[in-house]
Amino acid sequence: MEFIGTINESELINGTSKLISINGKDIALFKIDNKITALGNSCLHKGGPLSKGKIGKKYDGYYVTCPWHGWEYNVSNGKAPPGYDEQQTVYDVKIKNGKILVSNQPIVFSANKKYDGSLKDLIKLQYETTPDSLNILGISTTNMNQNLERDSTSEMSLNKALSYAKQKYNASTVLLKLRDLEFRNCEGYYSINEQACTWPCSISEMDENDGMNEVYRKMILWADIVLISTPIRWGNASSLYFKMIERLNCVQNQTTLHDRVLVKNKVASFIITGGQDNIQHVAGNMMVFFTELGFSLPPFAFMGWSRGWNAEDMENNVLQFSKSRYVNRSVRDLVDNGIKLLRQVKGDPCKTVxxxxxxxxxxxxxxxTD
Ligand code: FES
Incomplete structure (x- = not known):
């Protein structure tokens, strides 16, 4: 095995790491208690740079924590923490005349356990839609006390739309209420490095029980049409809606990073209700986001309910809503238009977008640059 000269020993401060490159391979050098070790720089998870990770004493030794999602490796032998099987590549190190020499071949090769968890359908994009399917997913984004449910105009409209689709078109329908799904906020891995925002979401990988996994499954793999309902909260969609769409960054990001569009031949429409106003603003925001994911929008892609700026008598809102002929008619129109568009799309589906x-x-x- 050949040893290649790298940096001077004095350039590597005790307790830190440095990135070097040998024959095009990135290697992270570590110096702990004045002992130098060398590991492959690229994290076995998604390639995060270990030379930029924090080093600390934990478990049975000193570990480096990957700055992208927190995988850890023992800096002296490249092993994952006790209980995990991953092994990072390890190179041999010698010091000669104050210079750090590193072997040109690993002395321990990396080993990464093949993922065998419950996210396989998402990883492999096992779509459940067929040329004939009519799967309609309703997502209610209103929040409420689960022990003290109230009438929600947005959710009632969504229920009306789903029942109509079932009765008239024999559609398969699923209703997801975001308030029932416990899911974490987006933790902004994209802001560290665009490659750290992965599909499926890094949080889903860390926690297979995270509630967004159900949204990913139903929205991306199962649904032909997605109907999203929201109340208007301070002139915008609900906070749960925004919590959900931040976690959908991993869908949009596939286009940016890999030119891979996950959403094809799917239709989205929106239900927006509020005691006061701002329906068009909320609709504009929702429509832009969902076309960014790849959804098609039918003509008149949203219905709204609002009684105007000075309608502070909220106790009358649900009553007026229940009596409204407009609501019953407009949710039906929304469904009809969505299904018409879906049929057109399915008549000439696109394989690539x-x-x-x-x-x-x-x-x-x-x-x-030249
Ligand atoms: S933990 Fe290293 S890339 Fe995800």
């Missing part, structure tokens, strides 16, 4: 959105290879730092 090109997205005019920015791609990572077009980012300023990736562009070659």
């Amino acid at each position: 090109s997205s005019p959105q920015p791609k990572i290879m077009e980012a300023p730092s990736k562009l070659k």
Whole structure:
């Protein structure tokens, strides 16, 4: 085995790490208690840079924590913490005349356990839609005390729409209430590095019971049509709606990073209700987001309910809503239009979709300049 000269020993401060490269391979050097070790730099999870990780004493030794999602490796032998089987690549190190020499071949090769968890259907994108399916997913984003349920105009409209779709079109329907799904907020891995925002979401991988996994499954794999209902809260969609769409960054990000559109031949429509106003603003926001994911929008893609700026008498809102002929008619129109568009889409489905959105290879730092 050959040893290659790298940096001077004095350049690596005790308790820190440094990135070097040997024959095009990135290697992280660590110096702990004045002993130098060398591990493969690329994390076995999604390639995060271990040389930028925090080093600390834990378990049975010193570990480096990957800055992307927190996988840990013992810096002296590359092993994952006790109880885990992953093994990072380890290189041999010698010191000669104050220089750090690193073997050109690993002395321990990496081993990564093949993922065998419950997210396989999402990883492999096992779509459940067929040319004939008519699967309609309703997502209610209103929040309420689960022990003290109240009448919600947005959720009642959604229920009306789903019942109509079932009765008239024999559609398969599923209603997800976000308030019943316990899910974590987006933790902004994208802000560390665009590649750290993964599909399925990194949080889903960390916690297979996270409630968003049900949304991913139903929205991306199962649904032909997605109907989303929201109340208006301070002029915007509900906080649960925003909590959900932040976690859908991992869907949109696939287009940006891998030119891979996960949502094809699917239709989205919206139900927006509020005691006062701002329906068009909320609709505009929702429509933009869902076309960014790849959904098609039918003509008149939303219905709204609002009694106007000075309608502070909320105790009359549900009563007026229940009596409204407009509501009953407009949710039916919403469903009819969505199904018409779906039929057109399914008549000539696209296998690939090109997205005019920015791609990572077009980012300023990736562009070659002459
Ligand atoms: S923990 Fe290292 S890339 Fe995810």
